[in-house]
Amino acid sequence: MRITVFGATGPTGLLLIDQALAQGHEVVAYARTPAKLPSRSGLTIVEGQLADAAAIARAIEGSAAVLSLLGPSGKKEDAPPVVTGTRNIVAAMSEHGVKRLVAMGTPSAADPFDRKDLRVGLMVTAIRKFKPAAFQTIVSVDRVVRKSGLRWTIVRFPVLTNGPRTAGVNARRVGDKGGLRLSRANAAAYFLDQLTDETQIGRAPFVTDN
Numbered sequence: 001m002r003i004t005v006f007g008a009t010g011p012t013g014l015l016l017i018d019q020a021l022a023q024g025h026e027v028v029a030y031a032r033t034p035a036k037l038p039s040r041s042g043l044t045i046v047e048g049q050l051a052d053a054a055a056i057a058r059a060i061e062g063s064a065a066v067l068s069l070l071g072p073s074g075k076k077e078d079a080p081p082v083v084t085g086t087r088n089i090v091a092a093m094s095e096h097g098v099k100r101l102v103a104m105g106t107p108s109a110a111d112p113f114d115r116k117d118l119r120v121g122l123m124v125t126a127i128r129k130f131k132p133a134a135f136q137t138i139v140s141v142d143r144v145v146r147k148s149g150l151r152w153t154i155v156r157f158p159v160l161t162n163g164p165r166t167a168g169v170n171a172r173r174v175g176d177k178g179g180l181r182l183s184r185a186n187a188a189a190y191f192l193d194q195l196t197d198e199t200q201i202g203r204a205p206f207v208t209d210n
Contacts, residue, residue, distance in 0.1 A: 004063040
């Protein structure tokens with residue numbers, strides 16, 4: 001399958017590309033700094049900024065799905081480009097008839113199926129208080145994706161770690177039993193699983209290692 005990846009040069013994005021190529025997918029990676037992605041068979045790199053709607057459209061045209069790992073870095077100045085980029089991705093997908101979107105989120109963007117969870121609630125409160133730009137970016141991206149009209153899944157991440165890939169993950173509602181950590185290797189694998197798993201379309205699972 002030909003897929004387009006945004007956020008490709010981050011730690012999780014690099015693992016996602018590794019796993020996708022190993023599975024035989026053709027990967028188009030959109031990157032502001034292509035030098036961060038070594039040339040490999042099966043990998044096409046499109047250089048561009050998140051505000052460049054035309055470059056984003058070129059990267060998406062001809063793909064079967066888009067996987068977006070775009071998220072806030074914690075820097076206030078990075079927030080607007082991520083939201084703009086998500087809007088440009090949605091517009092390009094609609095233009096080129098690409099329906100499947102898997103996007104990164106966090107519990108900061110609540111889901112109607114969530115239940116009360118003290119631990120998650122404390123994390124969200126801390127982010128909203130100490131990193132307001134990051135909080136607002138996640139909430140804004142979530143709204144854009146939900147209103148896109150696409151076949152979307154928002155994969156909500158907890159604390160990401162450099163742990164190993166395991167046999168499975170715990171995809172659940174906030175409030176259900178489970179941990180608060182997810183290895184980047186497991187995150188990448190779950191993203192790729194959504195290419196063929198339709199059970200989470202129109203949903204926002206909270207995904208952890210256990």
